[in-house]
Amino acid sequence: MKKKHNKLIYITIIASVLVICFSANRIDLHAGQKPDETQSSDLRKKGSGLYEKYCSMCHGPNGEGYLADEAPALANQDFLVSASDAYIISGILRGRPGTPMSAWAKEKGGALTKDDAAALLSYIRSWQKEPSVNLNNKKVNGNAENGSGIYERWCAACHGKYGADGNAVKLSNPVFQETASDGFIRYAVQYGRRDTPMAAYKKLLKPAEIDDVVAFVRTLKIKDAQPDTVAVASEDMAKIIREKGVIHPGNPSANFQLIENRYAAADAVYAAYKAGQSLIIVDARPQSDYLRGHIKGAISIPFYDIGSAVGLLPKDIWIITYCVCPHALSGRAADQLKTAGYDKVAILDEGFFFWQNKGYPTEIRPSD
Missing domain, CATH: 1.10.760.10 (Cytochrome c-like domain)
Incomplete structure (x- = not known):
């Protein structure tokens, strides 16, 4: 009889410990919620x-x-x-x-x-x-x-x-x-x-x-479907801007008449590009899009990383941001630069696909 009594006490103690542990685990939960x-x-x-x-x-x-x-x-x-x-x-x-x-x-x-x-x-x-x-x-x-x-x-x-x-x-x-x-x-x-x-x-x-x-x-297929991209190793932002940022470095700077004080027409950007004028073109899309194709000479600074370029990008050369929306991502990037004190910033008005369809210079691999 005594053994049975001791066993019952033991079981009761174990059960009590389990209840206490369970209750402790419930403290962090909102009332009535399950984990x-x-x-x-x-x-x-x-x-x-x-x-x-x-x-x-x-x-x-x-x-x-x-x-x-x-x-x-x-x-x-x-x-x-x-x-x-x-x-x-x-x-x-x-x-x-x-x-x-x-x-x-x-x-x-x-x-x-x-x-x-x-x-x-x-x-x-x-x-x-x-x-x-x-x-x-x-x-x-x-x-x-x-x-x-x-x-x-x-x-x-x-x-x-x-x-x-x-x-x-x-x-x-x-x-x-x-x-x-x-x-x-x-x-x-x-x-x-x-x-x-x-x-x-x-x-x-x-x-x-x-x-x-x-x-x-189900019969609709793209003949020349773009392959999936694979991320490339990220480079130092300062090095990218210093070595690859300016198109036609040392030449006279481009100048643009903006549309609504915000947008630069693709034809105007191409004219400056073709004339050998210096400018910076920023691809504001994720790198995955940049790797599939971008404006020749553009550098990849996704809109969510543009803050890392503040202070590294020069302020005396026009910076053109672009995406394909055609303004959503490039607009965010441009606005952040303007907030940081960059006056010579514009958004490519018609976006990358327009530039591409016009036959203006593009490339697939990152600029060397």
Whole structure:
């Protein structure tokens, strides 16, 4: 009997210790929250900061989208209920090559880790107010030939005849093609995106016709798709500016008549470039975009690192910042320089793609 009594006391002591330990671990939690809820809150808070720094200037402070060319509304409920976590994460880390959406993964030349991308996802998901839909992700078996005519009639005006030239989502983009499921594409065609130009076609097209459109979209490919980039080792900022910063050093300085006291026309910048006048051209995009192609002679100083160039860039030579939005990232960089006392700063008005399409000098590898 005494042994049983001692055993009972022992069990009681152990149970008490466990209760005390559990209670101690709960002290740091908000009342009524589970541990994973606190972790989620911290993740969203981190994501909020990252979003404001890297994403808000294009996608809007509240995910409303379209502050920059082609930047979709991430808070759109039709998008959120149908997009998988993997699709959103891939979009952040790999971007959309050949579009304003940069690859943000550090290993590709961006600024974000996978953990950062997870935090951004958590914050973006906080905008979702409707339950996610259960998409049938089986391959859609439509008739692509029939879908071609339907696409031409209803889709080409926005997405481009071949899915690359319009002002909407680039359907031929290789990362989009790889990561968007047939179900995701079908849902977008069927239900559209509320409060955006993307209409719902469920009342205009029969289910089989929507399948045909999806089948046709799957045939859209970019012939010369840009490969994924790999980050290069960062150099000392002072050395970059000293050795590579000024184009045509020692020559007469360029001078520009600005548009709205802020923008320099691409033709005017090229004229100064061609005339051998000295100027500095700053690529304000992440390095991942710079590596895919940039204005010849430009130096890479991403908008989020421009502060490190203050005091190193000369103030007596015109500095032209550019991106592809065409002003969102380059505008942030220019504004920071102006705040730091740089008067000769302008934004390339039409952006890099315009410069490229005009046949003005570009290069792929970093300037030597």
